[in-house]
Amino acid sequence: MWELNKEKGLPVYRKIIELILSYIREGELLPGEKLPAERRLAEKLGVNRSTVVHALEELEDMGWLIRKQGSGSFVAEGKWGIASTARTDWRRYLEQNAFNKTEPFIEKMNQLMSENSDQILDVYTGELPLELIPSFDIPPLTWKHFLEEEEQDDFGYLPLRESICRMVEKEYDFSLQKESLLITSGAQQALFLILQVLLRAGDSVAIEDPSFFYALPIFQAAGIRLYGVPMDDEGIELMSLEQLIRQHRVKMVMVNPSFQNPTGKVMGVRRRQELVKLCQKYQIPIVEDDVFGQLSEISAIQIPPLKKLDPENVLYIGSLSKILGSTTKIGWLSAPPSVNRQIAEARKIMDFSLSIFPQLLGNIALNDPSFDEKLSLLKNEVHQRGEAVYTVLKKLECWKVEKPQGGFYLWATFLGKELKQNDWQQFLREGLLAAPGFLFSRDRNSVRINFSRVSAEQLPLFRQKIEKISESIFKTTESRK
Template identity: 45%
Template sequence: MNWDIERTQKTPIYQSIMKHITQNIQNGQLLPGQKLPSERKLAAIIGVNRSTIVRVMAELEAKGIIKRQQGSGTMVNDDKWGLSQEPVVDWHQLIQGQQTDEHQLLMTQIKEKSQEEGVIDAYTGELPLDLVPAFDLPQSNWRDFIEADKNQDALGYFPLRQAISNLVAQDYRFTLPVEHLMITSGGHQAIFLIVQALLNSGDAVAICQPSFLYALNLFQTAGIRLFGVPMDEQGMRLDFLENEILKHRVKLVMLNPTFQNPTGTTMSLARRQALIKLCQTYKIPIIEDDAFGLLPFDKRTNVPPLKKLDPQNVIYIGSLSKIIGSTTKIGWISAPLAVLEKLSIARQDLDLTLSIFPQVLANYALSDVTFQDKLASLRAQINVRMTYFLDLIGQDFTCHRPAGGFYVWLKLSTDTLTKKQMDAFLSAGILCLPSFVFGDKTPAIRLNIARLNRDEIKRLVEKLQELKQVGIC
């Protein structure tokens, strides 16, 4: 096959190579299943760096045009490519994405079950209405919001950024400069922007295993490779992390070290310091998701965020959604100015506008003189519910005792966790998330105890004990 690539000044060379390969598949010069030259050989033939060919192959694989098999090399995807001038898009694969049918079916079943009376909803990752702090809002009209919008720039509403900076200074005793803060529509948008702006298809990201990040489709959609790192009682295992860094050229380490989702584990100070040192050695940035950091049961035992320990190399994500309700959708990113500029441009390119309304409402809440008292009351109420659950469950199950946040990671006494078992949980009216959603094979479930009142917690424990007696859990 002819590998003479048409080169133009306006088109990056990797795009020209991608176009050349795609056109030759379309016109039948490259046939389904046909093996392509190795990356090294192809780079020599075309006269480019091997890294260029690596990027070409990663993007073509993400589009489903080629496929790679260990030990067999790279070949044209064995479908309808090459049979006509206009290849047929595999809409089924595009819609289905990376999640298995089993995962999708389970999520659908849980959502349908949540509409029934009397179910125990330990699944939803939000506070119940009775725990959401109530703040009195000042009288305002439409013009007030229009006027407030004048205080918003590409990084968000300035008074809210200042209020967040003050909150962090009060709770964590360190400073997030206002000029280094960008408001987002919740923590998930913050992660989405980081993926879009800082990563390319084929990049490797190290995360904890288990982790809620496995449940986010945005990584699969962007072609990002996630590598799970085992955890112990102190957090992410750094010996395993270093192995992943050396094997897969990890570009970012992304984790939520405080009251981790789903396990509730908090990374120790010594482990945090060692993590920072390891990432500094390999020059790898850390993305710290601190969604639950404001919810310790005892502030005296709170461990400082990674951002406080290493302000320059940690991108910090915070959120108010776990405190004042998800409908407000307020999160933030603290990062170096150059990174914030890139994230801001990505948001504008994606047309992810940031409404002034939730920002003003969040600023009202943070500026309320009762905010700290209500936050302390919220922590205490969650702690009461968590203590009641753990006291009732006793020695019947193995579960980590979290020092804050919403979740309990309850390990089952069975060797596996199957769909049949999850069906039994649903039939018993227990809504929860299984370990495999979080990329883990350990038979365990995540329970949002903060969401349950005293009666619901009692019924939950009774039902779990009944299911254990019949060998379900």
């Protein structure tokens, strides 16, 4: 008794679970019978005590054991002395949940954010601070008005689609057809639907490295293989991308060419043209994430959307959430009509209903006479905040940083030895909550900062914190040499 099988590939704690279950089922362990003490059982099995504890906890969760502090572990007794029916091992299923694998660093940041302290500066959250979000007057609306609104089909609220088409034409001087525009509950739903409808588990997708796509659990949950392509000052390196396409049979290329998240890089028009030609050559569709398009400081002529260069091959994702706040949850996907029809049908089957309420609010905002003026004021304020944060970092010789040209992210790289986990803890200790590079790639020396969240009043606090962190990291790094 108490001998583990030698099956390879099975964790030791699972072997212990299977061994105890076999003894219970075969009657060698009876209802109410006490198991050997944890330390004694570990000695018998030749394993660590912690491994035994893990196995016993699992068996308790499954209903097979009852553990009493100070008394030990006992085989559970069901009614009338019959052992309880085995329960599903839900923990084992939950361990496979890609949406539940939160990075410990993010958990700690969320904990600090909940403290709501004046000394905590959040430059991690990927949205505008509340004070910068434009405010628009809402005309009197009754509940009946919402119920009577009939201009929504499977593609979304028609007046909003028309308003988005007008906005894109005005901004970029090219036309999106309202028949090919699908309203989504934010940009991430558009991504999710693309993965579900156009790809299947095991398919390969090329993304920029670093990229916020790397941080999204929806790819892992869908079984999609992500491959990072290095970037230069112009964005994704095309020679590396072509090599990757040949090597891994890439099915789709996903890029964020304007104010890339997290680096803030902007892909020039020539690189955009070459990227389009490369993907046409291999007949691979491009997903273009353009959620920062409305926060540009560069002329649209210099950075035309990939969708404008290749309307048929590019799936174009836009969003109002970056300027109207994430709670609006308004995004859109422009794709060939046949593609969007399939995606709209799939969404309906999944029962992802699209609320009319945020769509009406989005349409009201886009048609407000003051929309252009308020957007201009927003861009000006965000620009000033970006310049201020950039200036602070530029003066610190240990950080390499590029001046932002739009969006609201700044990417800073530490110019010393590779940073360790303890170095990043300095950010948490000082209450400067930023996004480390390892959230977006293998890069451990860079940090993403949402400069829109640093007001003029908060700038001295930001300067104080980043200077103190930099000094501390530099000293720690020097001590390792």
